[in-house]
Amino acid sequence: MVELHLSTSLILCIFFPVFLFILAKIKTKLKILSSSSPSSKLPKSYPIFGSFLxxxxxxxxxxxxxxxIVTSTPNLTFPLHRTFGRKIIITANAAVVEHILNSNFINYEKGHFFRGNLRDFLGDGIxxxxGDKWKFQRQISSHEFNTKSLRKFVENVVDSExxxxxxxxxxxxxxxKTVIDFQDILQRFAFDNVCKIAFGYDPAxxxxxxPPEKFAVAFDKAVKLSTERFTSFIPNFWKIKKALDVGSExxxxxxxxxxxxxxxxxxREKKQEEIDRKSVDLLSRFLSSGHSDEDFVADIVISFILAGRDSTSxxxxxxxxxxxxxxxxxxxxIKEINEKSEVKEMIYIHASLCETMRLYPPVPIDIKAASDDDVLPDGTVVKKGMRVTYHPYAMGRVEKVWGKDWPEFRPARWLRREAAEEEKWSTFVNRDQYTYxxxxxxxxxxxxxxxxxxxxxxxxxGVVRRFKVVPVVVEGAEPVFISDLTAKMKGGFPVRIEARGQEGC
Structure with a gap:
């Protein structure tokens, strides 16, 4: 093992200086070549290095x-050339999305690349x-999520928090009059909620x-470092670091x-308790259904925490x-909150949240891998093993779908009035799931x-009724959008909180 570590380190020491030298030479050459080329949003691709630069x-x-790039292409699809001849298809075409997520669903899986990068963290969670592992978990999870008792439990947890x-x-x-990081506050809120719902455990x-809760801090770090595996420019380089047990690995x-x-x-603690089918948290429900393997249940619950915490916050x-x-x-x-007592009737808030996620989807891109050769509806050829990425962030910016006013935050695009003379919005108009x-x-x-x-x-x-949230940024300046496994604001979201004067007004 020591010899393996030494030889691997030696290879790295030799490889990187040579690689950087070659890269510098090629970069200089490419600048000269590209200076006389017409500008284009499509990135230039070169032998071996693809669009690396x-x-x-x-x-x-x-x-x-x-x-x-993808919104500037005629069919909303383009190939991104990676190093060593690898190619990724990126699409914002709703017909293609329907093809890979539904009509040819069996051919497009998470794939070895995605699963391999996240296996240490998420295991074989849903x-x-x-394949069969996903189907089995989907069946038991679907049953639990459709129970009235769980929905009521979630409402109580949210209201209490x-x-x-x-x-x-x-x-x-x-x-x-203090400045707080509202992104951090909302992540904490969501983390408490999902831990109560998933585990019946309150991290407070x-x-x-x-407080810097140990589980939450470790969870954050696991998300961030797992994501870094996807952005490595040297394929599977993280596996060498993992074998050596160094650095980020x-x-x-x-x-x-x-x-x-x-x-x-x-x-283990839950197993010691007397749990039955009336238990409300997801962990108790899984255990009472006879699913007692620790690794299996842990995989499921960790996956739900990831989805429940990061996406909503x-x-x-x-x-x-x-x-x-x-x-x-x-x-x-505010007008809707004052007029309606039931949250489920607040369709303008619902539309505002949909409009938010059109512009800033919690998962801005998602990856699938082809199990076999295929041809997409727009004519793009996909080879076995090739990755196909659909792009919700770009799909919310397609002018021919959302109109020329797509950059505007306009919840009304999701609503309609029954009659032209009506002042109130009466109907929420959903969008096709493959377009959105x-x-x-x-x-x-x-x-x-x-x-x-x-x-x-x-x-x-609950918040807007009582408070006005005022960002501590230059007016109109947009925060920097970044993405780990989910979207975030770089550096947090500093705000001041102003009371509205009359609570409940």
């Missing part, structure tokens, strides 16, 4: 860069599984002192061990930023979609 240049804004923790923290911030991450191993051991510890963070720049929308929401695949689509459409909307709408109504 363009990808490197846009590494920090890969989502926005590829969105600009969001990282294919809102009234007992979030509102007091915002009251204090308003009274003391949104306690007044905003060593940190990932430690973080994942903490997350999984914590999950298993809670599973990401959507809400961008919602409050958009709201601060659109006072007319804020006024409409924010919650995936087809057989893998998100099981928690309705619960996510319920949580977000209750939080929006």
């Amino acid at each position: 363009a990808i490197l240049k846009n590494k920090e804004r890969f989502v926005q860069w590829t969105s600009d 969001f990282n599984a294919d 809102l009234s007992d923790r979030l509102i007091p923290i915002l009251n204090r911030a308003a009274a003391e 991450y949104l306690s007044p002192s905003l 060593k940190q990932l191993r430690i973080a994942v061990n903490q997350v999984r051991e914590f999950a298993k510890e809670i599973i 990401a959507a809400l963070t961008w919602f409050f930023w958009l709201l601060s720049n659109n006072p007319e929308v804020e006024n409409e929401i 695949p924010v919650f995936q689509a087809g057989p893998r459409i998100c099981l928690g979609k309705e619960m996510a909307f319920m949580q977000m709408k209750r939080l929006v109504a």
